[in-house]
Amino acid sequence: MQEIIAFANSLAEKSGEIIQRYFRTDFEVESKSDLSPVTIADKEVEKTLREMIESAYPQDGILGEEYARKESQSGRTWVVDPIDGTKSFMIGRPTFGTLIALCEDDKPVMGVIDQPILKERWVGTLEQTTMNGKPVKTRKCPSLHDARVCSTTPMMFDNLSDYGRAYHLFEKPPRMAWGGDCYMYGLIASGWMDIAFEQNLSAHDFAALVPVIKGAGGHISDWRGDELTLNSAGKVIAVGDPELWPEVEFMIRKSPF
Amino acid sequence: MQEIIAFANSLAEKSGEIIQRYFRTDFEVESKSDLSPVTIADKEVEKTLREMIESAYPQDGILGEEYARKESQSGRTWVVDPIDGTKSFMIGRPTFGTLIALCEDDKPVMGVIDQPILKERWVGTLEQTTMNGKPVKTRKCPSLHDARVCSTTPMMFDNLSDYGRAYHLFEKPPRMAWGGDCYMYGLIASGWMDIAFEQNLSAHDFAALVPVIKGAGGHISDWRGDELTLNSAGKVIAVGDPELWPEVEFMIRKSPF
Numbered sequence: 001m002q003e004i005i006a007f008a009n010s011l012a013e014k015s016g017e018i019i020q021r022y023f024r025t026d027f028e029v030e031s032k033s034d035l036s037p038v039t040i041a042d043k044e045v046e047k048t049l050r051e052m053i054e055s056a057y058p059q060d061g062i063l064g065e066e067y068a069r070k071e072s073q074s075g076r077t078w079v080v081d082p083i084d085g086t087k088s089f090m091i092g093r094p095t096f097g098t099l100i101a102l103c104e105d106d107k108p109v110m111g112v113i114d115q116p117i118l119k120e121r122w123v124g125t126l127e128q129t130t131m132n133g134k135p136v137k138t139r140k141c142p143s144l145h146d147a148r149v150c151s152t153t154p155m156m157f158d159n160l161s162d163y164g165r166a167y168h169l170f171e172k173p174p175r176m177a178w179g180g181d182c183y184m185y186g187l188i189a190s191g192w193m194d195i196a197f198e199q200n201l202s203a204h205d206f207a208a209l210v211p212v213i214k215g216a217g218g219h220i221s222d223w224r225g226d227e228l229t230l231n232s233a234g235k236v237i238a239v240g241d242p243e244l245w246p247e248v249e250f251m252i253r254k255s256p257f
Numbered sequence: 258m259q260e261i262i263a264f265a266n267s268l269a270e271k272s273g274e275i276i277q278r279y280f281r282t283d284f285e286v287e288s289k290s291d292l293s294p295v296t297i298a299d300k301e302v303e304k305t306l307r308e309m310i311e312s313a314y315p316q317d318g319i320l321g322e323e324y325a326r327k328e329s330q331s332g333r334t335w336v337v338d339p340i341d342g343t344k345s346f347m348i349g350r351p352t353f354g355t356l357i358a359l360c361e362d363d364k365p366v367m368g369v370i371d372q373p374i375l376k377e378r379w380v381g382t383l384e385q386t387t388m389n390g391k392p393v394k395t396r397k398c399p400s401l402h403d404a405r406v407c408s409t410t411p412m413m414f415d416n417l418s419d420y421g422r423a424y425h426l427f428e429k430p431p432r433m434a435w436g437g438d439c440y441m442y443g444l445i446a447s448g449w450m451d452i453a454f455e456q457n458l459s460a461h462d463f464a465a466l467v468p469v470i471k472g473a474g475g476h477i478s479d480w481r482g483d484e485l486t487l488n489s490a491g492k493v494i495a496v497g498d499p500e501l502w503p504e505v506e507f508m509i510r511k512s513p514f
Binding site: 024087088090091092093094095118148150152153175176177178179180183184187190192193 | 281344345347348349350351352375405407409410432433434435436437440441444447449450
């Protein structure tokens with residue numbers, strides 16, 4: 001695993017170099033079918049990281065956001081999201097991140113959340129998570145009322161029912177912030193916030209988050225509590241204090257929406 | 258005005274020193290009647306800035322968030338919000354800011370948005386805005402469809418009608434981000450994003466924003482287009498490109514909500 005972590009760090013170093021060149025500069029924007037902004041930086045990073053992975057581990061699969069999936073011949077798959085939080089990137093706000101995960105079969109076992117402008121990097125295995133090389137732990141949170149909660153956007157929820165469910169859950173704790181992106185999972189790992197709640201994430205959006213949260217001692221799953229794998233549907237909840245999870249699960253189930 | 262700007266910078270330096278000591282540390286949280294988190298840092302900054310203002314300009318009024326208003330004997334009033342974006346502060350996300358404004362009568366004529374962790378500071382007069390000392394300008398945005406839009410939280414809107422109005426407005430531009438705080442107005446002044454749309458702001462939340470946006474060439478007003486003064490109701494919209502304002506105003510008026 002040490003070799004894997006060192007290699008993942010070299011990927012993050014490289015992606016950071018590219019992204020720093022593009023952040024807060026004018027650049028071309030291209031619309032995808034879902035109209036989310038995709039930058040030149042996004043593609044350049046993914047292309048570069050794919051080349052590095054193919055060169056170092058030619059048998060491993062690669063799953064990215066921009067290019068076709070490369071099937072694995074080793075049982076291992078790298079999952080890359082060059083710029084998670086493209087909207088934050090586009091408005092010049094340094095809360096986006098580069099996500100890099102390694103999966104064994106469909107299960108994430110190593111994850112990196114890298115914020116290249118603030119130079120903050122979380123690296124998680126299922127046993128330990130570090131931020132900038134130092135071990136971090138989630139914090140205790142005795143009740144939902146005290147929880148610091150964050151989500152990315154109300155518009156990520158499928159419909160008013162799902163937003164209603166989120167709203168219902170989030171109304172309880174008065175400390176709800178929005179505009180999370182992957183960065184908020186790093187904040188949970190470091191013990192500065194407690195709950196992240198999202199919908200409609202793709203595998204490249206959440207794979208890296210799993211080892212980061214678990215390695216720091218937290219709970220991360222789909223909304224029903226099932227393990228996240230590359231095949232999960234994209235409803236993601238992370239709770240820093242695993243002892244708070246039953247209360248959160250109860251709130252999700254009993255939501256009238 | 259140069260003397261005022263120099264003094265405002267010294268206030269921001271001081272508040273930044275205090276805030277840096279508290280950011281991402283454990284601290285006591287005290288609930289206010291509206292349950293918004295108020296930190297020790299918040300009070301310590303406001304107390305310190307009040308003392309500095311009273312010492313330098315004893316005739317000026319002071320309007321803050323935490324302590325009683327001091328009436329002006331000079332016609333000038335300083336408006337201070339130590340930590341705008343307390344939720345971001347509490348989750349360890351450096352997108353909160355310190356807001357400092359000077360008003361002549363009820364009209365903001367100088368404003369500071371300071372982000373002490375990223376060390377980014379916008380200082381605006383009605384004629385010019387600088388970021389870290391360098392003049393900045395809003396960017397052109399030819400149509401609402403191309404606009405990069407941000408708001409702080411859907412929960413700031415009074416009811417589903419007002420959130421519907423926001424949603425209706427924001428659905429058009431696909432580049433909508435949440436979690437803005439005062440920082441997004443700095444991003445507009447620097448030409449990295451285009452529109453901020455908020456409700457239920459207090460005078461200490463928006464006074465500093467007015468000179469920052471106007472000095473950078475942008476439009477800022479209430480939702481009807483009226484000038485913001487200390488007596489405004491707290492519906493705030495900023496549009497980087499003033500030529501886009503008529504289209505935005507039209508969208509607000511024709512919202513079915």
